[in-house]
Amino acid sequence: MxxxxxxxxxxxxxxxxxxxxxxxxxxxxxxxxxxxxEMILQSKGRVILTGIGKSGLIGRKIxxxxxxxxxxxxxxxxxxxxxxxxxxVSADDVVIAISNSGYTKELIQIIPNLKDIGTTLIAxxxxxxxxxxxxxxxxxxxxxxxxxxxxxxxxxxxxxAALAMGDALAVVLLGRRHFTSxxxxxxxxxxxxxxxxxxxAGETGLLSDGEGGSDGGT
Amino acid sequence: MGxxxxxxxxxxxxxxxxxxxxxxxxxxxxxxxxxxxxLRRALPHVDGVLLGSPRIGEGRALDLDCxxxxxxxxxxxxxxxxxxxxxxxxxxxxxxxxxLSALEDRVSTCAYKGLVFWLDSxxxxxxxxxxxxxxxxxxxxxxxxxxxxxxPGLIKILDKALKRTNIRxxxxxxxxxxxxxxxxxxxxxxxxxxxxxxCLRKRSDFRLYDGGETRFLEHPSMSGVVSMGANVxxxxxxxxxxxxxxxxxxxxxxxxxxxxxxxxxxxxxxxxNPVGIIKKALYDLNVIxxxxxxxxxxxxxxxxxxxxxxxxxHHLG
Numbered sequence: 001m002x003x004x005x006x007x008x009x010x011x012x013x014x015x016x017x018x019x020x021x022x023x024x025x026x027x028x029x030x031x032x033x034x035x036x037x038e039m040i041l042q043s044k045g046r047v048i049l050t051g052i053g054k055s056g057l058i059g060r061k062i063x064x065x066x067x068x069x070x071x072x073x074x075x076x077x078x079x080x081x082x083x084x085x086x087x088x089v090s091a092d093d094v095v096i097a098i099s100n101s102g103y104t105k106e107l108i109q110i111i112p113n114l115k116d117i118g119t120t121l122i123a124x125x126x127x128x129x130x131x132x133x134x135x136x137x138x139x140x141x142x143x144x145x146x147x148x149x150x151x152x153x154x155x156x157x158x159x160x161a162a163l164a165m166g167d168a169l170a171v172v173l174l175g176r177r178h179f180t181s182x183x184x185x186x187x188x189x190x191x192x193x194x195x196x197x198x199x200x201a202g203e204t205g206l207l208s209d210g211e212g213g214s215d216g217g218t
Numbered sequence: 219m220g221x222x223x224x225x226x227x228x229x230x231x232x233x234x235x236x237x238x239x240x241x242x243x244x245x246x247x248x249x250x251x252x253x254x255x256x257l258r259r260a261l262p263h264v265d266g267v268l269l270g271s272p273r274i275g276e277g278r279a280l281d282l283d284c285x286x287x288x289x290x291x292x293x294x295x296x297x298x299x300x301x302x303x304x305x306x307x308x309x310x311x312x313x314x315x316x317x318l319s320a321l322e323d324r325v326s327t328c329a330y331k332g333l334v335f336w337l338d339s340x341x342x343x344x345x346x347x348x349x350x351x352x353x354x355x356x357x358x359x360x361x362x363x364x365x366x367x368x369x370p371g372l373i374k375i376l377d378k379a380l381k382r383t384n385i386r387x388x389x390x391x392x393x394x395x396x397x398x399x400x401x402x403x404x405x406x407x408x409x410x411x412x413x414x415x416x417c418l419r420k421r422s423d424f425r426l427y428d429g430g431e432t433r434f435l436e437h438p439s440m441s442g443v444v445s446m447g448a449n450v451x452x453x454x455x456x457x458x459x460x461x462x463x464x465x466x467x468x469x470x471x472x473x474x475x476x477x478x479x480x481x482x483x484x485x486x487x488x489x490x491n492p493v494g495i496i497k498k499a500l501y502d503l504n505v506i507x508x509x510x511x512x513x514x515x516x517x518x519x520x521x522x523x524x525x526x527x528x529x530x531x532h533h534l535g
Contacts, residue, residue, distance in 0.1 A: 013408055017437055020412045027419040101464040126440070145415050145426055146439050151478040152461035153471055 045092030062166030102130020298332030357398030494518020
């Protein structure tokens with residue numbers, strides 16, 4: 001087989017596996033997801049994303065999406081949390097902890113402190129029997145059947161699945177908060193989309209007040 | 219009611235299932251001492267043991283008495299420490315039911331408390347047509363749950379005029395809804411693996427093991443793998459499986475990469491004739507007392523020196 005042929009086959013396999021990982025989540029969105037949305041809507045605080053490694057990076061992206069779609073959020077590094085950053089968490093906040101295995105040591109370590117503060121804890125986790133899932137108020141199942149990367153060298157499908165679930169959460173919250181284009185302009189003045197929104201405010205049909213929406217990236 | 223609870227509680231393990239060679243005496247019976255030696259070597263590193271499988275376990279050539287003897291010895295040696303998967307398929311539905319009945323009786327007689335799953339390759343003796351009705355019946359006859367085994371390569375080598383070599387996806391969807399069926403060992407294309415996965419989505423407790431070692435080493439299933447190589451290198455297979463499932467934390471990822479490459483090299487050495495080569499290597503390493511195979515097994519006239527040298531070189535022997 002030609003080298004180029006194998007490269008393309010391999011790349012397609014990875015995309016198929018990751019796409020399948022997201023599609024598998026569709027059936028699993030149920031009452032827990034609804035409860036998570038209600039918990040966040042009812043909280044007076046912020047949504048705090050936490051996780052380490054690739055899951056931490058996914059947490060940062062979900063936090064950014066929540067911020068730009070009307071849900072105040074920030075990221076908390078679990079290791080820094082133990083060295084003072086827990087001060088940014090209050091009882092009114094909802095913490096979303098991301099870990100595919102549910103055994104991430106740094107996350108497990110901060111759970112007693114989060115409980116002590118009295119915050120609500122939601123797990124994005126692939127293992128419902130793990131310590132993280134057991135200790136959380138609610139677990140959103142983001143487990144996948146197959147990773148695209150061999151030997152556990154880097155999480156691939158599992159982080160994609162967590163990211164997609166985070167997007168689902170942000171978009172549902174956006175709708176429930178009656179987020180408007182005016183709100184979006186306020187949070188997103190930069191980039192191509194911000195410029196377009198500022199110059200065409202009130203004229204464009206891209207985001208109509210009361211309908212909500214999300215950008216295509218800037 | 220009591221039986222239903224039992225079925226619900228019994229879930230096949232996640233992780234590494236060793237597809238164990240069947241150690242035979244030169245006279246043909248099960249070699250209990252060698253079985254003990256094999257199990258003691260593998261058990262600390264595996265999550266389950268597959269016995270009498272159709273390929274490396276030579277299950278197609280083991281008669282009923284031999285199968286019962288193998289299960290009985292294995293239960294005594296494993297003693298609930300790890301899950302047992304036992305291949306039960308016969309040449310026909312009737313023969314499979316007969317095998318199942320004899321094995322179920324032996325589990326009951328021994329009052330075995332550990333997990334036992336019946337591994338069945340239905341397309342070896344039954345077409346896709348009527349398969350759901352067949353499993354409704356056969357699972358109702360069993361006290362222990364089933365794991366299915368889909369291996370198109372196995373069906374092809376059978377001397378039968380079979381139209382299909384895979385369980386049809388819509389049939390699997392029906393089978394996946396049965397409480398008595400807990401998982402599937404899958405060999406085949408990635409496209410079919412995705413289709414199967416899609417049809418089993420609603421069953422979050424269902425295990426979908428990789429039956430092919432190469433597939434697992436490239437794109438691992440999060441249920442785990444059924445491995446022949448774990449007969450000779452159980453520790454490394456255990457580490458690689460744990461790492462692939464995100465359960466192994468190593469400070470040095472390059473070590474994992476090296477171990478993965480090593481397992482691929484190992485696979486290349488034995489894949490031509492896994493039963494013959496692995497048995498001969500285990501015999502040369504004094505793990506089993508005889509490299510004897512069943513008369514129906516493809517003869518191996520070569521020597522297992524490359525495998526033994528490879529294992530010794532990497533301190534795996």
